[in-house]
Amino acid sequence: MCAVTDPTLGQLVIGVEGLALLRRLYTADGAGIRADRLAEIRDALDRADLDVPLGTETDVDAGYVQWSRSYDAPLRLFAVEGAAVRPRVDAWAPGTVLDAACGTGRWSEYLAARGHAVVGVDRSAAMLDLARPKIPGGRFEEGRLDALPLDDGCVDNAVCALAMVHVADVGPVFAELARVVRPGGRVVVSDVHPFLVTLGWQAQFAGEEGRVFIRPHPHLVSDYACAALAAGFAVRGVEEPRLTPEAAATPTAALVPEANAAAYVGLPAVVVWEFERT
Structure with a gap:
């Protein structure tokens, strides 16, 4: 019990x-x-x-040590998010690109393959240990989104994927992105959609002793826009891709498949922003 x-x-x-x-x-x-x-x-x-627990709650730092072992599985939202992000970053001419909260290097690897010099930053040393071998010529630094270990104006463009949901206040994150991205540069930000977070969507994964989850922060869509505008960005695009049947992979999917699909499929899954540093 x-x-x-x-x-x-x-x-x-x-x-x-x-x-x-x-x-x-x-x-x-x-x-x-x-x-x-x-x-x-x-x-x-x-x-x-x-009458069994859904899992054990953990914080971001401890959780990502465990999650790093299976993070490349891939995760259930990767396909939905990637389809919206790729066309935006594909338009960039080769340059120096920041992968902020790079994790195991999913977007770093993609960007490097398209001729970019990649700078990856993540708060998890375990994640960085997996990212570095994928991009031998890349630069990877341990650091936080709200205190990037980078010089002012040192990158042409930046990506921050599915990460701001793990910070309490997106304002300092956008301020840091504005500091390190050169004027005219683009920043693509993806995140778990606040609609899902409000409904209790968690960052869930298999831990060492069963299911583990990290509780996300419920930012409104307007929170991203307001913080970005205040930091000196202009909005150049926004998308809200919907949950597909494949992405609606929850603990109830096998137990009540019809209800699970009816509840989740078609809801906004992620929000993807494109900003320009003015």
């Missing part, structure tokens, strides 16, 4: 069923779907096997 304060798999199932029910509540042909959702909710309430 779980402690009363621990979120359980059964509670998540009921929540997903409820979200699926809400999204179909007013559809003209939804009577049968609504009945199915209510039946599965009743079943979940009676299932003792679902």
Whole structure:
């Protein structure tokens, strides 16, 4: 049995069923779907096997040490996010590019293959240890998004992918990006969409002793825009790609597949910004 304060798999199932029910509540042909959702909710309430913890919460620093071992799996949002990011960075002429919060070097490797000199920064030494061998000519530094270990105006463009959700305040991050990117440079920022974060989407992965999750910070879409404008950026584009069936890979996907798809597929998955340093 779980402690009363621990979120359980059964509670998540009921929540997903409820979200699926809400999204179909007013559809003209939804009577049968609504009945199915209510039946599965009743079943979940009676299932003792679902009274198991969803995972153990950890912080960013400890979590990324464990997550580094499976981070290149790839993650469930990579395909959705990548399809929106690639056309933007593909337009850049070869130059010096910062991969801020580079992780294991997913975007660093992509950019290096397109002729860029890559500078990667990440707060996790474990992640950097995996990034460096992928780009032998790259420069990788340990550092935080709000205190980049780089000189002023030292890069032409920058990418910051799926990372600001791990900081409490995006303002200092945009201020640092504005400091290190030369005027006229572009910055592409992707992040978990605040809609998903508000619904309880977590950064989940298999840890050393079971499931682990890192609690994300719920930034509004306007938080990114306001912080970027205040730092001296102009907005040059924004996209909100939606969750695909493949990306809606949650702990309930196998248990209640119809409800899981009805709850999540089609919701905004990530937000992808393109800014210009003015």
